[in-house]
Amino acid sequence: xxxxxxxxxxxxxxxVYTDFWGRPRVKALSDLTLQVHPGEVFGLxxxxxxxxxxxxxxxxxxxxxxxxxxxxxxxxxxxxAVKRRLGYLPEETYLYRxxxxxxxxxxxxxxFDVPRAVLTxxxxxxxxxxxxxxxxxxxxxxxxxxxxxxxxxxxALINDPDLVxxxxxxxxxxxxxxxxxxxxIVDLKRKGKTILLCSHLLADVEDVCxxxxxxxxxxxxxxxxxDELLTSSERTTVELDRPDAATLAxxxxxxxxxxxxxxxxxxxxxxxxxxxxxxxKDQPPGSGAAS
Amino acid sequence: MIARLRGIAALAGLTLREAxxxxxxxxxxxxxxxxxxxxxxxxAVDDAAKLKLSVLAITTGxxxxxxxxxxxxxxxxxxxxxxxxxxxTLFAKPLTPTAYLLGRWTGVQLWLVVGVLAMALAGVAAxxxxxxxxxxxxxxxxPASWQQVSAVGEATAVEARKTRLSLSGMPGNGVRWRFTxxxxxxxxxxxLLLRAQVLGTTPDQASGEALVEIRALVAxxxxxxxxxxxxxxxxxxxxxxxxRVLLKHRDNxxxxxxxxxxxxxxxxxxxxxxxxxxxxxxxxEARTVVVFDRxxxxxxxxxxxTLFGNLLRGGLVxxxxxxxxxxxxxxxxxxxxxxxxxxxxxTLFFAGSTLDMVRETLEYENxxxxxxxxxxxxxxxxxxxxxxxxxxxLAAGQGVAWATVGSAWIYYGGYGALFxxxxxxxxxxxxx
Numbered sequence: 001x002x003x004x005x006x007x008x009x010x011x012x013x014x015x016v017y018t019d020f021w022g023r024p025r026v027k028a029l030s031d032l033t034l035q036v037h038p039g040e041v042f043g044l045x046x047x048x049x050x051x052x053x054x055x056x057x058x059x060x061x062x063x064x065x066x067x068x069x070x071x072x073x074x075x076x077x078x079x080x081a082v083k084r085r086l087g088y089l090p091e092e093t094y095l096y097r098x099x100x101x102x103x104x105x106x107x108x109x110x111x112f113d114v115p116r117a118v119l120t121x122x123x124x125x126x127x128x129x130x131x132x133x134x135x136x137x138x139x140x141x142x143x144x145x146x147x148x149x150x151x152x153x154x155x156a157l158i159n160d161p162d163l164v165x166x167x168x169x170x171x172x173x174x175x176x177x178x179x180x181x182x183x184x185i186v187d188l189k190r191k192g193k194t195i196l197l198c199s200h201l202l203a204d205v206e207d208v209c210x211x212x213x214x215x216x217x218x219x220x221x222x223x224x225x226x227d228e229l230l231t232s233s234e235r236t237t238v239e240l241d242r243p244d245a246a247t248l249a250x251x252x253x254x255x256x257x258x259x260x261x262x263x264x265x266x267x268x269x270x271x272x273x274x275x276x277x278x279x280x281k282d283q284p285p286g287s288g289a290a291s
Numbered sequence: 292m293i294a295r296l297r298g299i300a301a302l303a304g305l306t307l308r309e310a311x312x313x314x315x316x317x318x319x320x321x322x323x324x325x326x327x328x329x330x331x332x333x334x335a336v337d338d339a340a341k342l343k344l345s346v347l348a349i350t351t352g353x354x355x356x357x358x359x360x361x362x363x364x365x366x367x368x369x370x371x372x373x374x375x376x377x378x379x380t381l382f383a384k385p386l387t388p389t390a391y392l393l394g395r396w397t398g399v400q401l402w403l404v405v406g407v408l409a410m411a412l413a414g415v416a417a418x419x420x421x422x423x424x425x426x427x428x429x430x431x432x433x434p435a436s437w438q439q440v441s442a443v444g445e446a447t448a449v450e451a452r453k454t455r456l457s458l459s460g461m462p463g464n465g466v467r468w469r470f471t472x473x474x475x476x477x478x479x480x481x482x483l484l485l486r487a488q489v490l491g492t493t494p495d496q497a498s499g500e501a502l503v504e505i506r507a508l509v510a511x512x513x514x515x516x517x518x519x520x521x522x523x524x525x526x527x528x529x530x531x532x533x534x535r536v537l538l539k540h541r542d543n544x545x546x547x548x549x550x551x552x553x554x555x556x557x558x559x560x561x562x563x564x565x566x567x568x569x570x571x572x573x574x575x576e577a578r579t580v581v582v583f584d585r586x587x588x589x590x591x592x593x594x595x596x597t598l599f600g601n602l603l604r605g606g607l608v609x610x611x612x613x614x615x616x617x618x619x620x621x622x623x624x625x626x627x628x629x630x631x632x633x634x635x636x637x638t639l640f641f642a643g644s645t646l647d648m649v650r651e652t653l654e655y656e657n658x659x660x661x662x663x664x665x666x667x668x669x670x671x672x673x674x675x676x677x678x679x680x681x682x683x684x685l686a687a688g689q690g691v692a693w694a695t696v697g698s699a700w701i702y703y704g705g706y707g708a709l710f711x712x713x714x715x716x717x718x719x720x721x722x723x
Contacts, residue, residue, distance in 0.1 A: 060383045063722040080294065080385045088383040094376040096305070098312035110301040111384045113294065139312075155380065165383075 005074055007163050007194040008036035008059060012068035015054050015218075028054040029218045031068065036211075041185060041195045043205040043212035043226075047277060051218040052198045053091060056167055059196070060088055072163065084112060087161035091168050091198075093152040097141035101132050101151050104140065105158055112159040119158075126154035131180070145172035153181065164188060167198045182208055206230070206269035214273065216280040230267045295390045302386075302394020303401060310364050310402045319406045322356050323413025330417040339550055342422050347686035349414035350602065354609040354682060356410065357403045361613035362620045362636030365399045369624040370632065378723050388718040392621055392711055399617040400610060407606030415599045428601045428690040429482065429548050429592035434468035437585065440571065449585075456588075459492065459580040465573035467508070468589050473568050476559040482592035483516060483570065484552035488582040489540035499540055501579040502527065506534045507561035508569040514561050516570070522554035538581065546587060548688035557591065595690025604691040605681040611699040612676050616640055618710035625717040642669075643676040674706045 015029040029051040036042040046052050057063045058070050061078030072082045095104055105123040114122070127136050130150035140148060149172045156164060166185070170178040178201065185195055185208045199205050205212060206226060213223040222229065243251065310316070326349055333348065335341040372378045381391065418425060437449035437456060442463035449456055449466075458464055473481070489501045506513040515534040518525050525536040538553060545551040562568045570589065574581060583589070595601060616636050623632040649666050652658065658666065679699050681691060 057379075057723070062379060062382055080387065083383065083385040086383065088380070090376070090379045090383075092376065094378075094380050096309070096377060098309055103308070107301060107305055108380070108384060111298055111386050113297070152380075159384075 006035040007038050007073060008196060009071045010034050010068065013058060013065050013070055014067040015058060015063065016066045027218055032220050034213055034220065034223060036194060036196060038194055039189065039192050040211060041189050041197060041209045043209035044196060044198045044215065045205060045212055045273060046215035050215040052215055053167060056165055056198065059165065084159065085162045087156035087159060087164045089152050089156040089166045089169055091171065093148040095140055095148065095152060095155065098139060100139050101127055101136045104151060105154060108155050109158045114159065122158065126157060130154045146174060146177055149173055150177065163194045165196045168200065170199065170201055170204065178204065202270040202273055214276050216277055221276050221280050230269060230272055294385060295387060298386045298390030299394040299397060302391055303398035306364065306368055306395055306398020307401055309368060315360065315364065318356060318360065319409040322352055322410050326352065326413045326417040330421045338422070342418070342426055343547060343686045345418055345421070346426060347682050349417070350605055350682035350685050353407060353410045353414070353606055357406055357609055357613045358616060358640055360406060361399055361403055361617040362633060364402055365395060365617040365620040366624045366629055366632040366636060368395055369621055370629045382723060388715055392714050392718065395621060396617055396711060400614050403610045403613055407603065407610055411599060411602040411606055414602060418598065425598040426688050427549060428595040428598060429688055430595035430690045430692055431484070431590040431592050432470065434589055435471040436469045438467040440465045440467050453585065455582055455584050457580060457582045458574055460577065462574045462577050465571060466583060467569060467571045470568045470591055472566050473562050473591060476557060476562060480556035480558035482519065483555040483557045484548060484590040484592045485555065486541050486546070486552045486588060487538055488542055489538055490580045490582065492578060492580055501538045501581050502575040503536060503538050504534045504573045504575055505536055505555060506571055507557065508571055509561055516555040516557060516561065519554035519556055523550050525553045535575065546687045548592060601685060601690045604693065604696050605685055607696045608679050608681050608691060608699040611703040615674055615703040615707040618707040618714065622710045622714035622717060625714050625721060640676060643674045646670060646673060646675045647677050674703060678702060
């Protein structure tokens with residue numbers, strides 16, 4: 001697949017976890033087919049156990065699919081060339097407690113082909129960017145969860161990746177930290193990076209994502225542009241400029257001269273998400289039974 | 292390739308830093324202090340025996356600590372990556388399982404070398420403080436071939452499979468050793484070290500000493516080999532340089548190069564232009580049986596440097612064995628939990644340390660066919676941790692050559708490579 005194609009692509013991707021004897025235990029993902037294009041911020045939503053993390057692990061080559069294919073930059077996800085262009089922030093911050101911030105970034109940076117001087121400069125920039133300059137020499141064992149999360153984010157960006165996979169990036173962060181992460185995502189998007197974002201903070205997803213997919217019990221329930229998904233097709237909003245009582249009365253029967261805009265009402269993502277999940281729960285549980 | 296090397300170097304550095312930050316160096320410090328405290332308290336019959344015991348204790352201590360350390364550091368590092376899920380972050384980066392395992396293993400080895408260096412320094416300091424001197428270390432070389440000489444002077448080759456040569460009966464018979472590739476001797480000549488069991492001709496007869504004549508065969512005749520002035524025994528009443536020496540009984544437990552070997556000098560004149568030297572021993576009495584071991588009956592000894600240098604080389608040999616255990620621990624850690632891994636590592640070590648007993652069982656006992664087959668299989672497949680008896684060699688004043696270090700790394704490295712391949716397969720198959 002050429003590099004100009006989708007950054008991420010899955011075709012009928014399925015994953016069944018097995019026990020020691022190879023017997024199927026949990027069907028975590030079923031026939032997931034999606035594409036993420038260059039420069040896009042793509043949201044992956046779903047309740048706990050919906051298959052989001054499994055999808056990410058498959059896209060990172062950490063686990064192998066039971067069926068279907070996954071491509072990152074047109075290559076197999078386990079390809080080292082893919083990993084050189086990818087940054088990943090896991091759901092929890094899994095870093096070495098005995099290292100300090102600088103050492104952590106230098107260690108992970110040393111896995112990439114980055115000249116030492118460039119790496120040193122980048123480490124300084126990233127530490128400043130995530131607001132850990134005051135704690136750069138402190139060991140991670142002494143970090144709060146939020147600080148560790150910030151460092152995890154810096155670690156994901158150490159190689160200046162083209163694709164950033166963020167799994168719950170605001171987990172453990174205070175409101176200010178969450179807002180900073182949101183700004184960072186917008187900034188990365190502006191720089192042309194592709195972002196795959198998993199988050200429970202639906203308002204944030206709504207604000208920053210171009211497209212999103214909703215998973216439930218390992219099955220893709222909905223996918224599309226955020227605007228399209230959240231725009232109601234069944235209702236219309238008529239917006240008037242300071243209408244008086246008579247006008248309002250008239251609008252009730254027909255649109256008048258003071259009509260300045262007609263739009264379909266936009267639902268909040270949270271309400272939309274809850275509705276989709278509620279619908280999915282009402283459906284018979286044929287496919288997908290993530291635990 | 293460069294990317295892989297980068298990963299290996301990064302992981303090796305991480306492993307070293309991890310061990311340091313977890314203060315595992317305190318173990319080395321504790322052992323060093325232990326050496327300093329324990330050496331003055333060791334008791335033995337005399338000062339020489341005490342020195343020997345000290346070297347033995349220090350080398351054994353170093354071997355034991357680095358064995359434990361190899362299993363612990365390797366197992367804990369890998370298990371922590373899997374259990375604490377740091378592996379997610381690691382393997383999302385351009386790091387292959389090969390580079391990860393080799394990096395972890397290299398880091399463990401570097402840590403062991405640091406430990407060997409620290410403990411060897413402490414051990415040498417302990418000996419220096421206590422004895423104000425260090426044992427003389429010798430590098431030894433064995434003869435290339437043996438010949439038995441009859442009383443009428445007829446020489447017949449001793450078969451290679453024979454581990455010892457026994458001389459008895461009427462006097463005049465003897466043994467001839469031929470050394471090859473003898474280096475140029477210093478002005479005082481090479482040391483020629485001889486040890487034998489001198490037994491009575493009947494079981495109830497006390498063993499003791501035997502008068503023998505030792506000469507070098509040179510073109511056109513023989514040359515007397517002078518007794519070293521510092522030889523622990525060998526002097527006869529006859530003060531003339533006739534080559535006659537008094538051989539004293541030394542059994543297999545007495546192998547100290549400084550105390551248990553008759554010491555002669557092999558001058559340059561006794562070395563042929565092709566680098567060979569032939570030494571002949573003739574029995575002069577009938578009342579004793581003289582037995583020579585092939586593996587260490589006659590040796591050419593050369594200076595082997597300082598005790599510290601030999602302890603370091605010995606430590607590298609021990610580190611080779613520990614490296615095997617580290618590779619095994621990495622494999623166990625991929626497929627099992629920390630407890631099982633530690634148990635597995637130590638089980639392999641103890642099992643591989645009992646192979647001498649297995650050999651004895653096969654030689655002297657009469658096990659059932661099934662057990663015999665099992666024991667024979669164990670001898671073939673199990674790594675032998677007693678293959679390089681570094682502690683006893685150093686205690687006996689036997690230096691450790693770089694060739695021995697190389698042999699140890701080749702022998703244990705083969706097993707280590709096999710276990711690393713197993714770990715690699717397991718890690719590749721593992722889903723994080």
